[in-house]
Amino acid sequence: MNPGIAARLESLDIRLMAETSAYALFARGDCMALARRAADGFDSIGGSGMMTENGVAYLLWRDGEALLAVKGQAPAPAAPAQVELILRFSLDLKEALRLNE
Numbered sequence: 001m002n003p004g005i006a007a008r009l010e011s012l013d014i015r016l017m018a019e020t021s022a023y024a025l026f027a028r029g030d031c032m033a034l035a036r037r038a039a040d041g042f043d044s045i046g047g048s049g050m051m052t053e054n055g056v057a058y059l060l061w062r063d064g065e066a067l068l069a070v071k072g073q074a075p076a077p078a079a080p081a082q083v084e085l086i087l088r089f090s091l092d093l094k095e096a097l098r099l100n101e
Helices: 003-011 080-097
Strands: 015-019 023-028 031-038 041-045 049-052 055-062 065-070
Touching (some): 003 080, 023 080, 041 080, 055 080, 065 080
């Protein structure tokens, strides 16, 4: 990983948890997301979610309502604090990886 990205991730308290040649897994607190590698860094992130006792819950929107979806279970309403955490994490990760430019 290039030093600029590493420094931005560190300043935002985002950790690299695992990586392959094609993807990297980033986390902060209970939030996590996969980012797809590109020749010069990263080109996108997948859906952001958070760890729960039932596994990774991904934030989705249905009819304007925020829901958390865990594989194999019906989506459940997301608390406003959970939505804020996930959205802030996604924005910070995009900023660190320079995906907003």
